[in-house]
Amino acid sequence: SSGINAEYGGWTESKKSEFVNKVFSQVDEYAPGFSDSVVGYDALAPPDLERIFGLTGGNIYQGAMGLDQLFTQRPTYLTPAYTTPVSGLYVCGSSAHPGGGVLGAPGRNCSKVVLQNKKKHGF
Numbered sequence: 001s002s003g004i005n006a007e008y009g010g011w012t013e014s015k016k017s018e019f020v021n022k023v024f025s026q027v028d029e030y031a032p033g034f035s036d037s038v039v040g041y042d043a044l045a046p047p048d049l050e051r052i053f054g055l056t057g058g059n060i061y062q063g064a065m066g067l068d069q070l071f072t073q074r075p076t077y078l079t080p081a082y083t084t085p086v087s088g089l090y091v092c093g094s095s096a097h098p099g100g101g102v103l104g105a106p107g108r109n110c111s112k113v114v115l116q117n118k119k120k121h122g123f
Helices: 004-008 013-032 046-053 107-119
Strands: none
Touching: none
């Protein structure tokens, strides 16, 4: 694999601790004393997320955001505007435009499309 997985050569418990310590150290530079204030943490690497939650590759956004996944092409150019080839089935999760996160935009945008289609097609 690539990125952080390759850099850390697999996610052993010691590698996860090493990574957490690096992150805490970075936060300490901007918020002194942060590390000392932490009373506990649970470090979940991508393989843990896949095993525990069934997230393929540990990706919380239901697929990597590659160039082919940008803007309205998410999840693919074959499913524009939240619609699918199955009548009445819409895509509104993290795999839909504008992607995942905690903002709920895919669901909001999809609901607008559903309402427009309801008016237009009367279902």
